[in-house]
Amino acid sequence: MTRVSPKPLSFSQECKDCPIRHRAVCARCEADELTQLEQIKYYRSFEAGQTVVWAGDKMDFVASVVTGIATLSQTMEDGRRQMVGLLLPSDFAGRPGRETSAYDVTAATDLVMCCFRKKPFEEMMLRTPHIGQRLLEMTLDELDAAREWMLLLGRKTAREKIASLICIIARRDAALQLSASDGELRFDLPLTREAMSEYLGLTLETVSRQVSALRKEGLIVTEGKRQIVIPDFDALLEETGDDSDGGFLI
Amino acid sequence: MTRVSPKPLSFSQECKDCPIRHRAVCARCEADELTQLEQIKYYRSFEAGQTVVWAGDKMDFVASVVTGIATLSQTMEDGRRQMVGLLLPSDFAGRPGRETSAYDVTAATDLVMCCFRKKPFEEMMLRTPHIGQRLLEMTLDELDAAREWMLLLGRKTAREKIASLICIIARRDAALQLSASDGELRFDLPLTREAMSEYLGLTLETVSRQVSALRKEGLIVTEGKRQIVIPDFDALLEETGDDSDGGFLI
DNA sequence: TCATGGTTTTGATCTACATCAATGTGTCAG
DNA sequence: CTGACACATTGATGTAGATCAAAACCATGA
The missing domain is CATH 2.60.120.10 (Jelly Rolls)
Known part of the structure; x- marks a missing residue:
């Protein structure tokens, strides 16, 4: 205040x-x-x-x-x-x-x-x-x-929810800074696990587990505290359940 | 068309x-x-x-x-x-x-x-x-x-979702026709179980079970095909998980 | 250096809801 | 009256994610 x-x-x-x-x-x-x-x-x-x-x-x-x-x-x-x-x-x-x-x-x-x-x-x-x-x-x-x-909350699996959130933030981040260093994407994920769980309608434990899973599979790389690198954006998109074109998300 | x-x-x-x-x-x-x-x-x-x-x-x-x-x-x-x-x-x-x-x-x-x-x-x-x-x-x-x-989809139980949907429709119905015959509310629920499940992010079987449960407990009464009577609106509201005042729903 | 408190990870278990499958009910055409 | 069809109910079983619990991590400051 x-x-x-x-x-x-x-x-x-x-x-x-x-x-x-x-x-x-x-x-x-x-x-x-x-x-x-x-x-x-x-x-x-x-x-x-x-x-x-x-x-x-x-x-x-x-x-x-x-x-x-x-x-x-x-x-x-x-x-x-x-x-x-x-x-x-x-x-x-x-x-x-x-x-x-x-x-x-x-x-x-x-x-x-x-x-x-x-x-x-x-x-x-x-x-x-x-x-x-x-x-x-x-x-x-x-x-x-x-x-x-709403589609995310009502119909997606925990894994799809996590992948979607990361893609959404990555996209919006990329839109703000012109730095579209295509290929790999590096950005800040400035949300606690708890905030992510509130976004996704999950518990924070489930968020943690699914983030770990994506990391173990190499779909994302975490650097330091909250820096995230997406080596292959399209591969991660595959996990979101969305149709490929991605449409009109802000 | x-x-x-x-x-x-x-x-x-x-x-x-x-x-x-x-x-x-x-x-x-x-x-x-x-x-x-x-x-x-x-x-x-x-x-x-x-x-x-x-x-x-x-x-x-x-x-x-x-x-x-x-x-x-x-x-x-x-x-x-x-x-x-x-x-x-x-x-x-x-x-x-x-x-x-x-x-x-x-x-x-x-x-x-x-x-x-x-x-x-x-x-x-x-x-x-x-x-x-x-x-x-x-x-x-x-x-x-x-x-x-979104709150409904992300955080409510199946029972709360059903109660919420019925209350929402009842309220909007009451708002359209001036007929606020207070006490009990009677109106049309013009959605199939499948449509309800698509609204609520559930399967149609779960919808059916939860509607049956509310009926058996007397919170709602079904008359004929899709006519619904709510004997005590406030009692049903209790089941939605919302705070009592109901706020600004359309 | 170590304690402190917040955050995250990981594990064990439980449960609400999904899934699969059968049966019931109402309506309409013939 | 009798299928036929769409919709709804009910039951048996499976599982994704919740819950409960403990440990690990990581910054901060004494």
Whole structure:
């Protein structure tokens, strides 16, 4: 909940930090709208493990992830938890037109978010249609991702779930940094086994076992703490159960 | 795929048929926009079991359900299927800005859809911001529903899944028809055991067993083919695993 | 250097649900 | 009335993944 002093970022710098979506929200704005956005935005940073908002709590801002990873989760009374959203840099959180957060929002890693107070943001949406249009596109993308996720939760085996998660993160990672060093893929898997289990609807023991299995078979290589190397992406894709083309995952 | 001759419905009649969302898309339009909508819309009807579009097929329209139930499903190569959308009267199908359908769209019951050719619809969205705004609201609602569904798929027991599905249908049914005869709830469960199993990520045998169990315990009463009576809604809610208030399900 | 606490791995056992197989029920055509 | 067909129920058995328990790993700080 540490409210950090606003960083001296210009818009162009900011867009460098969050290359896809946040820029898409901001960069097309006319100059005066842009100025207004500047006036109502602020930055907050969180340490890994901190909670941004609890489900049911008042949430008077919308935000986009600048660096780090945030998660959205639902909890049942008896403590069972299911992750329902994974926000990478440039992803958007918060729903215009709703007072309270429907989910626990948690920092999975150290996290910086760029926040806009909700009221002014909504007013600006009314004045500036393209923001709403862009938000609609992004929401439709998220809905598609959620539906892909539903297939994973409802029908995939533990092994397929793990392979899918790794491929999803690898793909999104590759999309963010232009570094498509084709052949092998190297990236950070910045989730604990527990976070992975909440994503996948498994226990953390099962996650651990299946990751070990994939490693023993050489489909993935783990380097140090959480660095992962995929020697042959297509081979791993085979294990996901998805049809080969991979389609429109974010 | 039977293309039905356009029915002689006025707008007000149409709004009677699809009381919530479809009206929300249309009724606020200015008179001239309304006329344009009238010009580009047409009706199609399908028999139970028919496929509206296959995943990957061209889909050059968006549509809203007038009567009946449609489903969105994903299929894996080996045939495993997961339902990812359940469209009741007034729900919206199709994504502006996408050429092909991402899902199999199927008529779960006899079905009538009100279709708008995509191109003119998109052009009208640009001219008429409130349509886009309404679509954003609807998409956000669907995203919330999808996330609730993810919790169900990832963490609920078979018994909780069945209870949840019945409650969801009962609630949406009650929302459509004003008839809130409180105390007991009576409604149609217009899904086969197989469709239910695709919704819930279970096998149809497990669905059958759990429905029988709920019936034997008196939590639900089945009348005739697919009519269901819930003598005590709150008692059934207890079995869903959700927190009592029930929140924001569509 | 060693204790401390968080995370991960691995093992042994249990169980909810899947799978395979048979039987029952309702509806429609003839 | 009688197959025939689609759908639903019920039973017997198997298994993927959960649960319970212990150990290993790994950073941090005294």
